[in-house]
Amino acid sequence: MRALVLLLSLWMPAIATAASGSFTLDHAPIDLTDKASLQRGAQVFMNYCSGCHSMQYQRYSRTFEDLGIPEELGSENLQFNGDKPTDYMKRAMPETSAATWFGAAPPDLTLVARVRGADWLYTYLRTFYVDESRPFGVNNKVFPDVGMPHALQPLQGTPRESYEEVMVDGETVKRYVGIQSDGDGALSPDEYDQAVADLVNFLEYTGEPFRLESEKIGKWVLVFIIVLFVFVFLLKKDYWREVH
Secondary structure, rough: OHHHHHHHHHOOOOOHHHOOOOOOOOOOOOOOHHHHHOOOOOOHHHHHHOOOOOOOOEHHHHHHHHHOOOOHHHHHHHOOOOOOOOEEEEOOOOOOHHHHHHHHOOOOOOOOHHHHHHEEEEEOOOOOOOOOOOOEEEEEOOOOOOOOOOOHHEEEEEEEEEEEEEEOOEEEEEEEEEEEOOOOOOOOHHHHHHHHHHHHHHHHHHHHOOOHHHHHHHHHHHHHHHHHHHHHHHHHHHOOOOOO
């Protein structure tokens, strides 16, 4: 069973990329050593995502410690439902209400970066656009017919598809350029991209909180193996010196 879970965790990013169709994914500027970015990402998540989405495998206290946030400050600014710092990060919305309003309870996001991939998330959050035919008035380039509202619209503003006219075989056609905001959001386009990058950075961290520690240990393991190989090689030569 563990082997199956590990195999699926390795395959899911590739599957998610394939699920994005022909839309080209942008590269997410992930940097797990950037504590300031992780702190900003945590703030964006708690203010705009935690109302609907939970992180049932991540504790507040672990987040505060890893991100260098004093527990008192974190509890005051990043906990809105009266939970204790040692509790898991649960959604504020009751699950029954979420299922009623959205048709199904919004998914837990603890491992979403490992399942979808950071590039997919980064592109997804930057490609919502107005589509009046959809129940929430928005659609998405990476996830067509998405079933959720654009939670970050107060930051980005009203996003619309942008096209330009080009000549193809002597005919004028419209070519997709990108998503442009109407400018009614709290952030400029560059500031919004940075906020999304911070949020995705935070989601990448929650998917594997011990990643940096594992990488650090892994380097020492490789050094140990190299040193051990030298001694094993010399020992082998000593054992076989009379044979050769």
